[in-house]
Amino acid sequence: MGQKSSQFSAEELNDYQDLTYFTKKEVLIAHEKFKSLAPEKVGHNKNAKLALNKVLKLPELAANPFGERMCQVFSSSQDGDCTFEDFLDMMSVFSSMAPADVKAEHVFRIFDFDGDDMLGVGDIKKVIQCLIGEQNVFNDNDLKRLVHKIFEEVDFDDDGALSFSEFEHVTDMCPDFVKSVYIFYCIINACLFLQDHWF
Ligand SMILES: [Ca+2]
Ligand SMILES: [Ca+2]
Numbered sequence: 001m002g003q004k005s006s007q008f009s010a011e012e013l014n015d016y017q018d019l020t021y022f023t024k025k026e027v028l029i030a031h032e033k034f035k036s037l038a039p040e041k042v043g044h045n046k047n048a049k050l051a052l053n054k055v056l057k058l059p060e061l062a063a064n065p066f067g068e069r070m071c072q073v074f075s076s077s078q079d080g081d082c083t084f085e086d087f088l089d090m091m092s093v094f095s096s097m098a099p100a101d102v103k104a105e106h107v108f109r110i111f112d113f114d115g116d117d118m119l120g121v122g123d124i125k126k127v128i129q130c131l132i133g134e135q136n137v138f139n140d141n142d143l144k145r146l147v148h149k150i151f152e153e154v155d156f157d158d159d160g161a162l163s164f165s166e167f168e169h170v171t172d173m174c175p176d177f178v179k180s181v182y183i184f185y186c187i188i189n190a191c192l193f194l195q196d197h198w199f
Contacts, residue, residue: 052080
């Protein structure tokens with residue numbers, strides 16, 4: 001404990017480098033971040049599991065409206081609590097080095113709240129609710145109309161749910177997470193604008 005040298009063996013670092021989009025140096029930086037959330041715990045056990053509310057203290061996640069949902073998707077225990085390996089995976093997938101299709105796959109999982117491999121009306125409502133947060137300016141009718149508008153734009157086969165390929169079509173135009181969230185955001189703003197001119 002308390003040693004300045006790495007908590008990882010050379011072999012472990014090689015493995016992490018192979019399994020993520022990070023270099024060994026970046027793996028160590030990610031571990032420093034993880035450790036800063038609970039220094040005593042992680043100092044004793046480099047892969048200690050941290051509770052969701054601890055992980056959410058990370059500024060990058062605290063500022064992200066999907067922070068909690070991201071932790072749930074990457075948590076190996078599926079409850080949002082994260083080990084370093086869960087955390088590393090999440091950081092790696094959303095790093096600039098990860099390819100767009102890998103990001104899109106994970107954004108889809110994050111948006112798929114009920115885990116049925118489709119983005120249904122309920123999922124998209126939750127996505128919108130995450131985006132607009134506390135200052136909920138929509139009533140139920142607004143929300144319904146907005147969801148209807150989104151499906152009109154991207155539900156190409158008209159089956160009332162967005163498949164991964166329909167979703168990918170949107171994210172192809174805007175490959176990173178922030179941008180695909182931004183697209184939904186633009187759709188929302190466009191709808192708000194339209195709403196003013198609907199009647
Ligand atoms: Ca779903
Ligand atoms: Ca569809």
